[in-house]
Amino acid sequence: MCASLSYRDSSFIKLSANQMNSNPKTFNEQLQSTWASQGSMLCVGFDPDPKRLPPSLQGKSEGIFEFCREIADATADLVCAFKPQFAYFASQGAESQLEKLVKHLKNKYPHIPVILDSKRGDIGSTAEHYALEAFDRYGADAVTVNPYMGFDSVEPYLKHAGKGVIVLCRTSNPGGSDLQFLNIAPSGEPLYLHVARLAAEKWNSSGQLSLVVGATFPDEIAKVRAIVGEMPLLIPGIGAQGGDIDATVKAGSIAHRPGTGMMINSSRAILYASSGADFADAARAVAISTRDALRAAVKITD
Numbered sequence: 592m593c594a595s596l597s598y599r600d601s602s603f604i605k606l607s608a609n610q611m612n613s614n615p616k617t618f619n620e621q622l623q624s625t626w627a628s629q630g631s632m633l634c635v636g637f638d639p640d641p642k643r644l645p646p647s648l649q650g651k652s653e654g655i656f657e658f659c660r661e662i663a664d665a666t667a668d669l670v671c672a673f674k675p676q677f678a679y680f681a682s683q684g685a686e687s688q689l690e691k692l693v694k695h696l697k698n699k700y701p702h703i704p705v706i707l708d709s710k711r712g713d714i715g716s717t718a719e720h721y722a723l724e725a726f727d728r729y730g731a732d733a734v735t736v737n738p739y740m741g742f743d744s745v746e747p748y749l750k751h752a753g754k755g756v757i758v759l760c761r762t763s764n765p766g767g768s769d770l771q772f773l774n775i776a777p778s779g780e781p782l783y784l785h786v787a788r789l790a791a792e793k794w795n796s797s798g799q800l801s802l803v804v805g806a807t808f809p810d811e812i813a814k815v816r817a818i819v820g821e822m823p824l825l826i827p828g829i830g831a832q833g834g835d836i837d838a839t840v841k842a843g844s845i846a847h848r849p850g851t852g853m854m855i856n857s858s859r860a861i862l863y864a865s866s867g868a869d870f871a872d873a874a875r876a877v878a879i880s881t882r883d884a885l886r887a888a889v890k891i892t893d
C-alpha cells in the first residue's frame with residue numbers, strides 16, 4: 592500500500608472489491624490466493640476479552656463487534672486469513688455479534704478466508720450440527736476440529752464441499768504433551784504424528800484438511816511438515832505465547848513454494864497492542880511488524 596493511502600480511505604476498500612472478482616471458491620484456493628496476493632502468512636485472531644476492550648467500547652451493546660471490526664479494517668491488507676475464536680463471543684452471549692463480524696468480513700473482504708475456531712469434537716450425528724453451526728449459521732470458510740474422537744467425528748465437516756477442516760495435531764499449549772507426545776503401538780511414534788499420518792494418508796481424499804501445530808514446538812512442526820507434504824498448517828503460538836518466528840517459518844516451509852503453506856496466527860499481541868483510543872492503529876502497527884518478520888524469515892529460509 593502506498594504511504595499516502597490509509598486503510599480508512601475509500602480507495603483502499605475498492606482494492607478489496609476488485610479482488611472480490613477473482614474470489615476463488617474453496618478454502619484452500621482462497622488461501623493459495625491470499626498467500627500470493629497479500630504476500631502474507633499472518634492470520635489475525637479475534638479473541639475479544641471484554642475486560643481488555645478500550646474504555647469507549649466496554650459495556651457498549653455491540654462493543655465486541657465494533658472492536659473486532661475496527662481491528663479487521665485496520666489489518667485486512669496484511670493477512671492471509673482471519674480467525675474469530677468462538678468462546679470469546681459465546682461466553683458473553685455475543686453470538687449475534689460473531690454472526691455480524693463474519694458477515695462484515697465476507698462482505699468487505701470476500702477474498703480473505705475466515706476460520707471459525709471452535710475446536711469441536713463429538714459423535715457424527717452431533718458433529719453434523721457443529722458443521723452446520725460453523726458453515727451455515729456463521730458462514731465460516733473453515734473450522735477447527737478436535738480429531739481425538741476419531742474419523743467419524745471429523746467426517747461430517749468434510750461433507751461441506753470446499754470448506755476447510757483444520758484438525759488439531761500438536762497444540763501450542765504445554766499440556767498438549769500430556770497426550771499428544773505419548774508413544775503409541777504398534778509404530779511407537781507419538782500420537783500427534785499418528786494424527787498427521789492419518790490426516791495425510793487416509794482422511795484427506797477431498798483435500799479439505801489442514802492441521803494445527805503450535806509455534807511453540809518448531810521441531811514438531813518440521814516433523815509434521817515432513818509427513819503431510821503441502822497440506823496447510825494453522826500455527827498459533829507466536830506473539831503472546833512466545834513462539835519463535837524464524838524457527839516456525841523454517842520448520843513449516845514448503846521447500847519449493849516459499850511464503851505459502853502456513854497460517855501463522857497472532858491474537859492478543861495484535862488485539863491489545865494499545866488499550867486506548869488508538870487501539871486499531873496500534874494493532875495495525877504490530878500486524879505490519881509481524882507480517883514483515885514472517886516475510887524476513889521466509890527470505891532467510893529460502
Ligand SMILES: O=C(O)c1cc(=O)[nH]c(=O)n1[C@@H]1O[C@H](COP(=O)(O)O)[C@@H](O)[C@H]1O
Pocket residue numbers: 636638676708710735761762763764803804805827828829830831832856857858859860
Ligand atoms: O486452534 C487454535 O487456533 C489454537 C490451537 C492451539 O494449539 N493453540 C492456540 O493458541 N490456538 C488458538 O490460537 C489463539 C492464540 O492466541 P494468542 O496466544 O493470543 O496469539 C487462541 O484463540 C487459541 O485458542
